[in-house]
Amino acid sequence: MGSNDMILQTATKVVSFIILLFSLHIFFAGHYNPGGGFVGGLLTSGAIVLLLLAYDIKTVANSLPINYRYMIAIGLLFAVGTGVGAFIFDVPFLTHAFDYFELPLLGKTSLHTAVLFDIGVYLVVVGATMTIIQTIGESE
């Protein structure tokens, strides 16, 4: 795209960062409030798409050197791994567990194995959307 998108590019620098943070917030809030891996992942890809629109594919690929296809694989590994991990504790596939812990700074926090699964969802969603968008974009 042209080089005279000063306003868009400057705004993007701030906005995409905010979107990224928000997507992380949404991801972690998911278990109690609207959100979760799926929406969080989509929002993250939304932020990257914004970058793609403001800059060109090469610039974004240089500043975010991520192989999105590996990201899909890692995400699937997380999801399947959480399921398989249940076997170690001799419970059926994909059984989740949670408990409450006293953590520094955060205070009483509940930790879930479900969040590992959700990380898998998150990674696959980001990986899949970005793979699609990037390949379509590169074919220009």
Next chain:
Amino acid sequence: MSVLHLVIIAPLLLAIIVPFLSKKIHGLHTGWFVLLLPIVLFIYFLQLIPVMRNQESIQETMNWIPSLGINFTAYVDGLGLLFALLITGIGALVVLYSIFYLSKEKENLSTFYVYLLMFMGAMLGVVLSDNLIVLYVFWELTSFSSFLLIGYWFERERSRYGAQKSMLITVFGGLAMLGGFLLLHVMTGSFSVREIISMASEISSDPLFIVALVLVLLGAFTKSAQFPFHIWLPDAMEAPTPVSAYLHSATMVKAGIYLVARMSPVFAEQGIWLWLVGGIGILTLLWGSINAVKQTDLKAILAFSTVSQLGLIMSLLGVGAAALHFTELDTNIYMAATAAAVFHLVNHATFKGSLFMVAGIVDHETGTRDIRKLGGLMQIMPITFTIALIGSFSMAGLPPFNGFLSKEMFLESMVDILSLNIFQLETWGVLFPVLAWIASVFTFIYSMIFLFKTFRGKYKPEKLPVQPHEAPIGMLISPIILAALVIVFGLFPNILSESIIEPAASSIMPELIAAGQTFDIHISFWHGFTPALWMTIGIITVGILLYVTLPKWKKVYEKLPKKITLNNMYDAGLMRLESSSNKATSFYMTGSIRQYMIYIFIGLISILSFSLISKNAFAIDTSNVAPVGVYELVLAFIVVAASFTILMARTRLTSIIALGAVGYTVALFFILFRAPDLALTQLVIETISVALFLLCFYHLPKLSRKEERIKFKLTNAIIAGGVGVIVTLVTLSAHSTKLFESISQYYIENTAEKAGGGNMVNVILVDFRGLDTMFEIAVLGIAALGIYGMIRLRLSRRKK
């Protein structure tokens, strides 16, 4: 999770690590790391031998899907242990051999060992699981990893052909077997092999029983390359030689034999089992041995020999089944057949494994496997020759090697079945010893061809691509160990009989052994002038005679019609399948997305309206409907208006924006109906898809309004209206009919308590219905890779 489970999974776990290991460490051959695992596992299984000798078994259960009766129950008895020892023992030798066979520089080693380890784990899973579904999963994993291994040199066309053939045939059999397992579940309500065995006599009168029997046998026969499914095995020889030695002689092809042995207590009371297993087995034995003689490729000879030897073991299991079928008879002689089957299984693994390695060495050192080019290698490769001599003589059934002993037991069993009433001379039963004898003659001939055409005769260095010399010592260790075992088992067969054969045979025929009693097998080298010995003498005499006159009668093979072979039938069938499905596909795959949409929507309308009408499901009940407020009306109006804008738009940009408007309005609907999760997702999806549309926007041709005729538009309007009407009707009817209580109450009650969450939607996604999500993201990933592949392919083609 127990040690036993860990043992089964260990190869799979190592398979995950291997690629990283081989990337990090450059100096050392990857095989050395891999080698450790089978050795450790082999030692683990060795120390289970004393347990099995006391007629005990080990069982460990791990829950998988308990609600469906699917649990990963690892179960070791004599039979499972025998196979586990073969898999790990031969596995270790094959890995050792492969370190010297596969070059570190030229080959992609990490993939090779990943596939090999996958296979090893899968195979252990097959022989050590008690649950039929788990067994099936591992079974298909063996087919799959064998497919990858056969196609390891995928740039060769023959490799791809062989890999596809083995996959098509074994997976077809596997699916049939799954059908058989499900039928067994229908009859018994259990997936556990041992529970099914305990109910065997109750289900044998069930009308489904014979169907299940045939389906299970289809699985076993395709895997063990029994006639007429044997055609995949010779083509599988395109795999690297260590793979052939491992998969196609010692382990994978024996999975079918394992299955038959394992299921014998369930099915063997039926006469049809005996006839099918025994009959197909003896037929395969004969067919394989006759075909092996006409081959000119060393590995092809061994491939057909494997086919025929698998038939031999199969026929012994069939005869052994007679012990369960005719309960009133003296069962001992049929037990002997089962013991012979087990014994020959071990022997075959030792001599065939070493012979495959010899073939690999000859190929590696001379550059060819064609016996027309080979000859006179005895002086150049004395060690290899000695190994080949031991292996071939054992295969031919000559003393003092182990093949002689099991061959004698085999012939004896074949003669023994004549004493049964149904096996009188005037019935077909007489064919068993006759065919066995003929097949053994041919076995003798091809064993001699393998040995003497390679190592004796005229040395023709001008025909060899490489100047031959003796193989490096590392490559010789594994075949030497196997050849040593051939001699040791031949001279001292009773090392095996107590430790391995007795437990294995008694787990094949558990009903015939009274509690506390053991199954006594003593294999003696000299057993008197029995019919079997006379048959052996006959085999050797006729065999030598025919081998000497080989050039004269080998032309008979050329007279046989070449066109009507099973291979040609397979190829033609595949071609027909391809061309007809091509026709069917090109009929509806026109490449126009509008037509696809028409198909989809017509399908939707017809299916939904058919089920609505046939079930008389129209129900419109407005008593339960919430009042429609101003907001809803406004939003509905916006959606309708935006949709019409899409229709009327003159440029694509307008339609994209209007489409976005529809999506955002739907998101507002979600907010209105208090579904924040859906609204959030919808908003982001809409944003990204609009951005995507804008990205694609450049590539699309200009929208022209003239391209469609008015008639075409009318059908479109009818379809569009139809979809609208039918969806509305279905929604209304679904809303008005309540057959069951809503499931939402369950989630409301349990979300906080069982999953510790506050957001029901998310908890359902990641916890309650996590399996769905797992497959959804898998589909998402596959779709993304598919799009990536398609676009990349087009781009690379355009560049060319």
